[in-house]
Amino acid sequence: MEILIIGGTRYFGKRLVTRLLAAGHHVTVLNRGSSPAPEGTTPLTADRDDESALRKALAGRRFDVVIDQVCYTPRQADVARRVFAGRTRRYVMTSTVEVYEYEDSATPVTEAAVDPSTVPVDLGLPWDDADFLDAHYGEGKRQAEAVFAAGTEFAWTSVRVAHVLGGADDFTGRVGHYARRIAAGEPIDVPAANRAATYVYVEEIAAFLAWAAEAEFTGPVNAHSHGPLTTADICAAIEELTGGRTVFRSTEVGTVSPFSFSRAYAMDNSRAESLGYRFSHTSQWLRKAIAETVRATTTNEEA
Numbered sequence: 001m002e003i004l005i006i007g008g009t010r011y012f013g014k015r016l017v018t019r020l021l022a023a024g025h026h027v028t029v030l031n032r033g034s035s036p037a038p039e040g041t042t043p044l045t046a047d048r049d050d051e052s053a054l055r056k057a058l059a060g061r062r063f064d065v066v067i068d069q070v071c072y073t074p075r076q077a078d079v080a081r082r083v084f085a086g087r088t089r090r091y092v093m094t095s096t097v098e099v100y101e102y103e104d105s106a107t108p109v110t111e112a113a114v115d116p117s118t119v120p121v122d123l124g125l126p127w128d129d130a131d132f133l134d135a136h137y138g139e140g141k142r143q144a145e146a147v148f149a150a151g152t153e154f155a156w157t158s159v160r161v162a163h164v165l166g167g168a169d170d171f172t173g174r175v176g177h178y179a180r181r182i183a184a185g186e187p188i189d190v191p192a193a194n195r196a197a198t199y200v201y202v203e204e205i206a207a208f209l210a211w212a213a214e215a216e217f218t219g220p221v222n223a224h225s226h227g228p229l230t231t232a233d234i235c236a237a238i239e240e241l242t243g244g245r246t247v248f249r250s251t252e253v254g255t256v257s258p259f260s261f262s263r264a265y266a267m268d269n270s271r272a273e274s275l276g277y278r279f280s281h282t283s284q285w286l287r288k289a290i291a292e293t294v295r296a297t298t299t300n301e302e303a
């Protein structure tokens with residue numbers, strides 16, 4: 001198939017490219033050119049926020065599937081909805097578990113908890129302001145999904161990705177946050193009621209997106225490994241690898257550590273499994289994932 005990836009130059013985007021190439025697809029990678037497109041792909045350079053530059057870069061090109069790794073706002077979705085009309089058959093938007101940030105559920109959350117066709121869209125919010133966007137990550141993704149749900153000329157799905165763990169190239173610094181504190185015996189701030197969350201291994205989410213690209217289903221789909229994890233599970237894996245001691249400090253107000261959650265919005269992956277995908281269990285990869293990231297963090301800090 002002819003597949004376009006918007007993004008595709010770091011973390012699981014890179015692994016997705018590798019998988020699609022190995023499956024025999026012709027892969028085009030579009031980004032702003034900060035780093036070279038992966039070997040074996042056709043590079044296109046444009047800022048996806050600039051509609052005319054995007055149209056120019058895509059001139060004459062048609063795709064079976066577009067995988068949009070960097071759609072964070074309804075404005076970006078709106079540009080994509082127009083530009084890719086008549087240019088692709090299928091569109092896969094990489095979304096996030098954070099669309100469920102306001103859920104607090106005793107049972108795992110299904111896709112029905114956030115129906116994008118009911119989410120109001122406000123294109124006038126300051127989506128181009130980096131601080132606003134940072135503070136409204138979940139809202140931006142919800143509204144981006146809602147733009148596609150309101151009507152497109154192509155079939156679309158949004159993959160609601162759990163928190164991703166693993167890889168020497170995890171650039172988010174979240175596991176490093178814990179590793180440094182555990183090594184120094186410094187307190188780790190967590191909410192008084194700290195809920196388990198859902199996670200996925202970096203290679204597994206790349207595999208899932210590649211599978212979603214080849215599939216035909218539409219609408220939102222949750223993507224995560226079985227076996228929710230608590231902050232304590234992640235810290236225990238770090239302790240086992242590095243020694244050190246986890247000290248939790250319960251915090252009522254203010255910022256808590258990145259993988260701690262006062263609301264329970266762990267996802268339910270039964271839609272994806274009923275469509276034919278089989279997820280792993282976190283116990284199969286947690287130690288490996290932590291080791292990959294912690295070893296790289298330590299090496300980088302020593303260098």
Ligand SMILES: NC(=O)c1ccc[n+]([C@@H]2O[C@H](COP(=O)([O-])OP(=O)(O)OC[C@H]3O[C@@H](n4cnc5c(N)ncnc54)[C@H](OP(=O)(O)O)[C@@H]3O)[C@@H](O)[C@H]2O)c1
Pocket residue numbers: 006007008009010011012013014030031032033034035046047048049068069070071094095096097161162163164165172
């Ligand atoms: N990490 C997690 O735990 C997690 C969890 C849930 C969901 N997600 C989702 O995962 C996605 C990111 O995946 P990834 O980190 O593997 O990324 P990726 O596919 O490699 O995409 C990142 C690349 O996109 C390019 N890009 C950024 N803005 C652009 C723009 N305006 N126009 C064109 N290209 C642009 C950048 O390259 P240039 O600088 O060269 O443009 C950047 O290196 C996001 O949608 C995020 O919400 C992540």
